Amino acid sequence: xxxxxxxxxxxxxxxxxxxxxxxxxxxxxxxxxxxxxxxxxxxxxxxxxxxxxxxxxxxxxxxxxxxxxxxxxxxxxxxxxxxxxxxxxxxxxxxxxxxxxxxxxxxx
Numbered sequence: 195x196x197x198x199x200x201x202x203x204x205x206x207x208x209x210x211x212x213x214x215x216x217x218x219x220x221x222x223x224x225x226x227x228x229x230x231x232x233x234x235x236x237x238x239x240x241x242x243x244x245x246x247x248x249x250x251x252x253x254x255x256x257x258x259x260x261x262x263x264x265x266x267x268x269x270x271x272x273x274x275x276x277x278x279x280x281x282x283x284x285x286x287x288x289x290x291x292x293x294x295x296x297x298x299x300x301x302x
Contacts, residue, residue, distance in 0.1 A: 196220070196293030198236050200229070200301045208232035212239065212272065212294060220289050221263060221272040236299055238271045239263060243294035249287050251280075259283040263290065 196214045203209055207225030210232055214220050221239065226232040242248045242265055250262045250270075258276040261283060265271050274290075277283040 196289075196297045198239075198297050198299045200232055200236075200299060210236055210239075210299075212290060212297060214289050214293055219275065220286055220293065221274060223272050224270070233299065235271055238265050239290075240294050240297070242266070242271065243290050246287075246291075249290075251283065251287075261287055 196212060199211045199213055201209060201211070203225055205225070207227060208229050208231070209225050210223045211219045212221040223232065223235050226235060242263055248264045250264050251259065252261060253259050254276055256276070258278065259280050260274045260276050262270045262274070263272040272290075274283070274286050277286060
C-alpha cells in the first residue's frame with residue numbers, strides 16, 4: 195500500500211507526496227500555508243482519485259506526458275512526474291487510483 199508523506203518546504207509551506215508501495219513518488223501537491231490545508235488536500239486526492247475524468251492528461255514542452263489531478267472546482271490538487279511514454283503515464287494514473295484511497299498519512 196502507498197502512503198502520503200507530508201513535509202515542510204524551506205519556505206515553511208506544507209506539501210504532500212503520494213508514494214507507491216515501491217517508494218516512487220506518483221503525485222505531488224502544491225504548497226499549503228497550513229498543515230490543516232495540506233491534510234484537506236490529501237482528503238481531496240483520496241476522493242477525486244476515484245474519478246477517471248479528474249485526471250487531466252498533458253504533454254510538456256519537451257514532449258513528455260504527465261497528468262494533473264483536478265478537484266471538482268477545477269483546481270489542481272496534485273501533479274505527476276514526467277513520464278517517458280503515454281503508457282507509463284497511464285500506469286501512473288492507475289497507481290494513484292489504487293494507492294490513494296487507503297493510503298495512511300505520515301509526516302517527515
